[in-house]
Amino acid sequence: MQNSQQLFNHAQDIIPGGVNSPVRAFNGVGGTPCFIKRAEGAYIYDADDKAYIDYVGSWGPMILGHNHPAILEAVIKTAQNGLSFGAPTELEITMAEKVKQLVPSMEKLRMVSSGTEATMSAIRLARGFTGRDKILKFEGCYHGHADSLLVKAGSGALTLGVPNSPGIPADFAKHTLTVSFNNLAEVEEIFAQLGDEIACIIVEPVAGNMNCIPPVDGFLQGLRKICDQYNSVLIFDEVMTGFRVALGGAQAHYNVKPDLTTLGKVIGGGMPVGAFGGKKEIMDFIAPVGPVYQAGTLSGNPIAMAAGLAALSELSIGDKHQQLADATEKLAMGLKAAADRNGIALSINYVGAMFGFFFTDEESVTTYEQATQCDSEMFKKFFHYMLEEGVNLAPSAFEAGFLSTAHTDDIIDTTLAAADRCFAKL
Numbered sequence: 001m002q003n004s005q006q007l008f009n010h011a012q013d014i015i016p017g018g019v020n021s022p023v024r025a026f027n028g029v030g031g032t033p034c035f036i037k038r039a040e041g042a043y044i045y046d047a048d049d050k051a052y053i054d055y056v057g058s059w060g061p062m063i064l065g066h067n068h069p070a071i072l073e074a075v076i077k078t079a080q081n082g083l084s085f086g087a088p089t090e091l092e093i094t095m096a097e098k099v100k101q102l103v104p105s106m107e108k109l110r111m112v113s114s115g116t117e118a119t120m121s122a123i124r125l126a127r128g129f130t131g132r133d134k135i136l137k138f139e140g141c142y143h144g145h146a147d148s149l150l151v152k153a154g155s156g157a158l159t160l161g162v163p164n165s166p167g168i169p170a171d172f173a174k175h176t177l178t179v180s181f182n183n184l185a186e187v188e189e190i191f192a193q194l195g196d197e198i199a200c201i202i203v204e205p206v207a208g209n210m211n212c213i214p215p216v217d218g219f220l221q222g223l224r225k226i227c228d229q230y231n232s233v234l235i236f237d238e239v240m241t242g243f244r245v246a247l248g249g250a251q252a253h254y255n256v257k258p259d260l261t262t263l264g265k266v267i268g269g270g271m272p273v274g275a276f277g278g279k280k281e282i283m284d285f286i287a288p289v290g291p292v293y294q295a296g297t298l299s300g301n302p303i304a305m306a307a308g309l310a311a312l313s314e315l316s317i318g319d320k321h322q323q324l325a326d327a328t329e330k331l332a333m334g335l336k337a338a339a340d341r342n343g344i345a346l347s348i349n350y351v352g353a354m355f356g357f358f359f360t361d362e363e364s365v366t367t368y369e370q371a372t373q374c375d376s377e378m379f380k381k382f383f384h385y386m387l388e389e390g391v392n393l394a395p396s397a398f399e400a401g402f403l404s405t406a407h408t409d410d411i412i413d414t415t416l417a418a419a420d421r422c423f424a425k426l
């Protein structure tokens with residue numbers, strides 16, 4: 001059995017950067033990514049059999065912890081009937097009903113195989129429905145890697161310094177307008193000039209791809225009002241926040257109803273799944289009912305539906321989101337206290353089971369500028385000290401952290417004790 005370093009050396013010969021998605025490559029922090037052998041609950045285990053408390057959670061899906069028995073059982077049982085049919089199944093209806101029950105603004109929805117597919121399809125639908133080409137997004141928000149959306153993008157694109165990726169024709173990118181997150185005045189200004197040409201606003205209601213930046217009071221409500229005024233479609237990209245900041249997502253948490261919602265991550269329980277949906281009249285513009293084309297060989301795949309349904313069902317039992325919010329608050333408050341004890345300036349944001357911390361003197365971080373001006377060298381050091389201590393954080397200062405129901409008080413205490421030692425070393 002090879003260790004992570006040997007595997008990484010080998011992988012780089014045959015896979016670009018040794019990884020199948022750039023955020024895994026440790027570009028933001030340097031060093032060798034941990035190759036993972038297995039995971040259970042709040043822990044992942046690398047090729048050297050070292051255990052880590054995991055705050056990445058496969059970048060979001062693992063809200064019930066890794067390898068949850070109910071999800072595993074659903075996958076195994078469903079797989080025995082065949083892996084894919086390319087024909088409709090009852091499971092897809094059950095899934096659509098479940099999502100609609102939890103996120104009522106999704107009157108009709110369609111399943112896809114990733115968050116990128118969900119946002120790409122939602123954008124096309126908004127354009128087809130309104131007959132307009134321009135879209136509005138926010139700097140530092142990331143909505144997957146479809147062409148129109150890789151403009152001033154967050155996540156790995158921001159970490160690698162390629163928020164405007166080569167390969168996207170200028171003729172495509174020119175239709176994507178960008179303004180500052182949490183700045184309603186800029187949105188109003190651009191709509192005053194071009195409102196009749198803007199098909200939609202797409203926004204992460206809590207920005208999770210430039211660290212973790214919640215919306216300021218009135219921001220999401222303001223976007224709703226502007227879209228109503230100009231007959232533009234309001235799209236909440238809840239790939240990260242869906243079923244995470246509340247059972248009904250950020251739209252339930254902040255009580256703002258979008259026209260369309262995109263989902264991914266938690267909805268697949270760890271399998272490749274995404275979904276988009278919303279108002280009936282808009283969704284009925286999709287083929288085969290309407291003219292806007294969208295399709296997928298593996299869309300609504302039975303194993304993926306079974307895994308996702310098991311995750312959503314399990315998540316609906318009891319008040320898991322209160323437990324998740326309490327655990328996240330304990331972690332956030334504890335990190336802040338540990339930083340204070342060691343004389344380190346730290347600012348923390350958290351909502352539901354999502355958090356981010358910033359090495360900065362600023363009391364609160366609400367903008368892209370603030371997030372990108374934080375001390376990234378300090379983050380790199382802290383990341384590696386924590387990794388040595390057996391705590392796995394997202395390997396970039398621009399990614400939110402995630403908790404799961406498997407993160408018990410004891411596990412958080414262990415994390416905080418490690419953080420205390422790491423802050424002391426900075």
Ligand SMILES: NCC(=O)CCC(=O)O
Binds near residue numbers: 021024155208399
């Ligand atoms: N913020 C990063 C993601 O959400 C996606 C993970 C990936 O790009 O691999």
